[in-house]
Amino acid sequence: MKIKAPVKRPAKPSSGQGQENGGLTSKNFVSGQEVRWCPGCGDYSILKQMQTVLPQIGVDKKDIVFISGIGCSSRFPYYLDTYGMHSIHGRAPAIASGLKATRPELSVWIVTGDGDGLSIGGNHMAHALRRNFDVNIMLFNNEIYGLTKGQYSPTSKMDTITKSTPLGSLDHPFNPAAFAMGADGTFIARSMDRDPKHLQAMLKRSHEHKGTSFLEIYQNCNIFNDGAFFDFSEKDRKMHNALFVEHGNPMVFGMENELGVRLDGTKPEVVKLSDGYALDDLWIHDEYDAIKSNILIRMESLNTTDQDVPRPFGVLFSAQRSNYEVLLEQQIDFAIGQKGKGDLDALIAGNETWVIE
Amino acid sequence: MNNVIEEKQNVVVKFAGDSGDGMQLVGTQFTNNTAAVGHDLGTFPDFPAEIRAPQGTLPGVSGFQIHFGSTSVYTPGDSCDVLVAMNAAALKSNLQNVQKGGILILNTSGFDTRNLKLSGYETNPLNEGELTGYLVYKIDITKLTREALLDVEMGVRDKDRSKNMFVLGFIYWLYNRKPENTIQFIEQKFKSKPEVKEANIKALKAGYNYGDITEAFSSRFKVKPAKMAPGTYRGITGNPALALGLIAAAQKSGLQLFYGTYPITPASDVLHELARHKNFGIKTFQAEDEIAAVCSAVGAAFGGNLGVTGTSGPGLALKAEAMGLAVMLELPLVILNVQRAGPSTGLPTKTEQSDLLQAYYGRNGECPMPIIASSTPSSCFDAAFQAVKIAIEHMTPVIVLSDGYIANGAEPWKFPKSADLGEINTKKVTSKENEEKFMPYLRDENLVRQWAVPGTEGFEHRIGGLEKDDITGNVSYDPDNHQKMVKIREAKIEKIADFIPEQNVDSGKEKGKVLVLGWGSTFGAIKSAVVDLLSEGYEVAHAHVTYIKPFPKNLGKLMSQFDKVLIPEINNGQLVRLIRDRYLIDAVPYNKIKGTPITKLELKEKILEVYSEIG
Ligand code: SF4
Numbered sequence: 001m002k003i004k005a006p007v008k009r010p011a012k013p014s015s016g017q018g019q020e021n022g023g024l025t026s027k028n029f030v031s032g033q034e035v036r037w038c039p040g041c042g043d044y045s046i047l048k049q050m051q052t053v054l055p056q057i058g059v060d061k062k063d064i065v066f067i068s069g070i071g072c073s074s075r076f077p078y079y080l081d082t083y084g085m086h087s088i089h090g091r092a093p094a095i096a097s098g099l100k101a102t103r104p105e106l107s108v109w110i111v112t113g114d115g116d117g118l119s120i121g122g123n124h125m126a127h128a129l130r131r132n133f134d135v136n137i138m139l140f141n142n143e144i145y146g147l148t149k150g151q152y153s154p155t156s157k158m159d160t161i162t163k164s165t166p167l168g169s170l171d172h173p174f175n176p177a178a179f180a181m182g183a184d185g186t187f188i189a190r191s192m193d194r195d196p197k198h199l200q201a202m203l204k205r206s207h208e209h210k211g212t213s214f215l216e217i218y219q220n221c222n223i224f225n226d227g228a229f230f231d232f233s234e235k236d237r238k239m240h241n242a243l244f245v246e247h248g249n250p251m252v253f254g255m256e257n258e259l260g261v262r263l264d265g266t267k268p269e270v271v272k273l274s275d276g277y278a279l280d281d282l283w284i285h286d287e288y289d290a291i292k293s294n295i296l297i298r299m300e301s302l303n304t305t306d307q308d309v310p311r312p313f314g315v316l317f318s319a320q321r322s323n324y325e326v327l328l329e330q331q332i333d334f335a336i337g338q339k340g341k342g343d344l345d346a347l348i349a350g351n352e353t354w355v356i357e
Numbered sequence: 358m359n360n361v362i363e364e365k366q367n368v369v370v371k372f373a374g375d376s377g378d379g380m381q382l383v384g385t386q387f388t389n390n391t392a393a394v395g396h397d398l399g400t401f402p403d404f405p406a407e408i409r410a411p412q413g414t415l416p417g418v419s420g421f422q423i424h425f426g427s428t429s430v431y432t433p434g435d436s437c438d439v440l441v442a443m444n445a446a447a448l449k450s451n452l453q454n455v456q457k458g459g460i461l462i463l464n465t466s467g468f469d470t471r472n473l474k475l476s477g478y479e480t481n482p483l484n485e486g487e488l489t490g491y492l493v494y495k496i497d498i499t500k501l502t503r504e505a506l507l508d509v510e511m512g513v514r515d516k517d518r519s520k521n522m523f524v525l526g527f528i529y530w531l532y533n534r535k536p537e538n539t540i541q542f543i544e545q546k547f548k549s550k551p552e553v554k555e556a557n558i559k560a561l562k563a564g565y566n567y568g569d570i571t572e573a574f575s576s577r578f579k580v581k582p583a584k585m586a587p588g589t590y591r592g593i594t595g596n597p598a599l600a601l602g603l604i605a606a607a608q609k610s611g612l613q614l615f616y617g618t619y620p621i622t623p624a625s626d627v628l629h630e631l632a633r634h635k636n637f638g639i640k641t642f643q644a645e646d647e648i649a650a651v652c653s654a655v656g657a658a659f660g661g662n663l664g665v666t667g668t669s670g671p672g673l674a675l676k677a678e679a680m681g682l683a684v685m686l687e688l689p690l691v692i693l694n695v696q697r698a699g700p701s702t703g704l705p706t707k708t709e710q711s712d713l714l715q716a717y718y719g720r721n722g723e724c725p726m727p728i729i730a731s732s733t734p735s736s737c738f739d740a741a742f743q744a745v746k747i748a749i750e751h752m753t754p755v756i757v758l759s760d761g762y763i764a765n766g767a768e769p770w771k772f773p774k775s776a777d778l779g780e781i782n783t784k785k786v787t788s789k790e791n792e793e794k795f796m797p798y799l800r801d802e803n804l805v806r807q808w809a810v811p812g813t814e815g816f817e818h819r820i821g822g823l824e825k826d827d828i829t830g831n832v833s834y835d836p837d838n839h840q841k842m843v844k845i846r847e848a849k850i851e852k853i854a855d856f857i858p859e860q861n862v863d864s865g866k867e868k869g870k871v872l873v874l875g876w877g878s879t880f881g882a883i884k885s886a887v888v889d890l891l892s893e894g895y896e897v898a899h900a901h902v903t904y905i906k907p908f909p910k911n912l913g914k915l916m917s918q919f920d921k922v923l924i925p926e927i928n929n930g931q932l933v934r935l936i937r938d939r940y941l942i943d944a945v946p947y948n949k950i951k952g953t954p955i956t957k958l959e960l961k962e963k964i965l966e967v968y969s970e971i972g
Binding site: 031033060061062063064065066067070077078080081082083084085086087088091094095096097098099100101102103105106123124126127328331332334335336338339340341342344345347348349350352353354355356357 | 389392393395538585586587588589590591592593601604605608613615617634635636637638639640642644645646648649652653654655656657658659660661662664678679682686738772773774775811812813814815816817818819820821822823831832
């Protein structure tokens with residue numbers, strides 16, 4: 001059987017300039033509430049990039065809503081001067097679903113973490129992804145429970161020693177992007193707190209995607225899991241371990257871009273360009289190719305060579321599929337077209353009435 | 358032959374058969390016919406929990422009971438005057454509810470060796486003396502139906518499906534009815550299947566004619582139309598009435614109705630009904646679970662819509678945390694709970710009133726929420742409508758309690774005109790009048806905050822589940838503020854007592870010896886018991902509480918006018934606890950927890966017992 005990846009590609013997205021938003025700047029999005037994360041927490045940078053991007057996306061402040069669950073990340077809405085709700089643990093996608101279903105014109109952002117979004121709220125996450133409401137999910141992954149003071153999370157590596165797992169954690173972790181892929185998400189991207197430019201670009205792409213965008217953001221919890229992602233974020237190690245993919249470009253990385261990823265059939269392998277490989281020989285990233293994206297997202301776990309493979313960042317997959325809220329409105333229009341606009345008195349009377357004199 | 362026509366005041370008929378025998382259809386058709394000839398009525402369908410329970414067995418029996426008469430009917434009836442049993446299992450599970458001297462109409466082909474064995478009869482009750490004292494009519498319905506359909510082109514199995522229509526035709530004859538409405542129904546339903554249409558109509562007529570031509574039946578019955586208040590009526594069951602009440606309230610408030618729910622017995626029909634009326638702009642959302650269902654409704658409410666969720670007991674437990682969020686956010690939200698017997702999965706298809714304390718207390722923290730209870734199928738309309746009104750005008754989640762008995766029972770309903778329904782005014786803000794910062798938790802004289810919905814310029818604000826600072830709504834850990842906010846939230850709900858009707862006495866005087874105080878689906882049983890006792894000269898009265906939180910302001914005073922207050926409930930004593938706690942009176946509980954309604958007779962006995970204890 002031939003599996004066909006979606007071929008319809010959106011026009012190249014515009015980057016959206018500040019002017020479109022009535023000249024707002026990032027300052028207009030600061031709520032004034034005292035920010036209460038630990039000093040040095042990666043959340044600060046994410047907040048800053050969000051406040052930078054919001055004036056650029058061309059949406060009125062009044063039409064933007066942030067909905068979060070519970071956890072360090074979920075304090076996010078308090079610090080943005082938009083509409084916002086800090087809800088209950090794990091349920092932000094469900095709340096956002098009801099909001100978007102009834103108010104399709106709003107720009108709805110869901111802020112969650114690895115515990116909130118993949119543990120207690122894993123069910124809602126999966127269903128939001130498959131329904132494909134046009135909302136943006138930002139999952140701050142710090143591979144730890146911060147707010148409850150340092151237990152392992154569903155993305156913690158096996159054998160993680162924490163207060164709740166003094167002998168090491170036993171469960172195999174989630175790969176959030178693979179989770180999203182498994183739930184038939186239509187936009188899957190990864191970025192990190194310590195790369196402001198890249199994060200801003202990914203936030204914009206999330207906004208531009210028409211459907212549920214799932215953006216995993218590696219976020220350093222300097223209190224309970226310091227350095228979890230330093231392999232990918234710190235200058236000396238980043239070039240070697242992080243692969244920044246872009247649609248249509250070959251996958252190269254390394255200090256001097258001297259390394260590349262090649263596909264041998266369905267097997268990814270890391271090659272040295274100095275070994276005679278041209279850029280054309282490398283894997284050219286196609287974010288609309290579901291099969292290749294699956295391989296890309298799972299590159300690490302699929303790796304059977306003794307070489308390390310890099311961790312991909314960027315838009316890992318994107319596809320177009322109808323949005324739930326649009327279909328819902330269409331059904332209503334259809335019903336009105338068929339039966340006419342509802343008449344309350346006729347409805348209350350029903351089909352069979354009788355009169356008592 | 359000339360039959361004698363006997364006149365009756367009230368009759369209870371039960372149709373019982375295998376779940377595949379089409380007894381529910383027979384019941385609803387007979388109900389419509391009964392309503393159309395002007396009787397008052399009440400019905401009670403009871404069906405197996407399993408979708409396809411094994412054929413011929415006791416758990417597979419499906420029944421439909423209808424009580425109709427020329428006087429007021431308040432319940433589906435304690436015991437039957439007529440039982441139609443399509444097989445041995447149907448007889449076995451219903452015989453104890455047939456009055457001595459009652460009529461049994463038995464389908465003889467349902468009493469073969471296999472059926473007898475499956476139903477646990479050791480000997481055939483048709484042949485033994487077991488049925489003496491009843492008027493027994495043995496009819497081979499299967500055979501007669503097949504004969505009537507001899508010239509219809511279809512297989513025997515398909516023909517046998519029409520035997521319920523034979524039964525219905527025969528009952529129409531027995532009660533002197535015209536079968537026209539059913540013929541119309543069949544013509545409509547099987548428009549595209551001419552042979553099925555023909556078979557059903559033929560079977561119906563054959564059943565009717567069978568009564569006419571056979572000599573076995575000496576009498577037919579006639580029941581005069583009831584003296585009901587003049588007006589236009591329709592038949593209604595509880596769940597559709599809830600749905601209609603919501604739709605009406607949405608229109609009256611000018612809000613879009615969003616119903617987020619997860620399928621659960623016996624509440625799913627509310628979803629089914631609402632989903633049929635998308636042309637009213639209603640959005641229904643079948644969520645992934647009960648929690649997502651209520652959360653989606655909270656999201657819709659935050660967006661300025663009428664957010665509603667519906668469920669039954671186990672689902673209410675799952676929704677508790679999000680309901681608490683709605684209390685904290687002070688957003689309008691309606692939660693329908695069509696109760697069933699618990700705990701846990703309990704008896705999903707059986708009725709119980711055992712979620713009252715869950716509705717009242719079942720959330721973390723101090724989490725007050727208004728509770729409205731429907732008491733009959735048609736009262737579900739008002740309950741839903743009033744719940745929406747309170748939710749929107751007082752910015753609070755509201756729970757509506759119904760139950761399986763009300764949900765599936767039918768009664769005639771003198772329905773309202775939309776113009777006569779009250780208005781519902783939202784607390785929405787539209788535009789800013791000054792540059793001052795919006796204070797989300799600033800309240801009016803009724804302690805109600807404003808509703809600022811996304812998309813409204815200048816009102817951008819954040820709310821959440823953390824404790825709120827009074828007025829500003831900012832997160833606050835201040836101890837004094839927390840105490841203040843807990844008190845304000847409670848006071849806000851208590852204030853609603855100023856806006857709900859005072860408690861009335863349904864039957865009897867406002868002073869006397871025993872007040873029977875009920876809520877929910879015990880209405881019919883209490884009313885008929887009290888009406889009986891009043892006519893026998895006892896100083897009793899019946900009051901039925903619709904508003905359980907807050908209680909009507911005069912309730913305490915009303916109860917104090919009686920020597921004793923008796924509270925019958927289909928649970929282990931829940932309203933009685935709330936009443937004792939609130940009013941410090943020695944209310945007497947009467948509890949039945951069998952998954953079935955309280956009957957008039959057992960209640961009368963209890964009332965008399967309490968009565969006799971008063972000096
Ligand atoms: S505990 Fe960790 S994640 Fe939470 S605020 Fe502190 S540094 Fe950030």
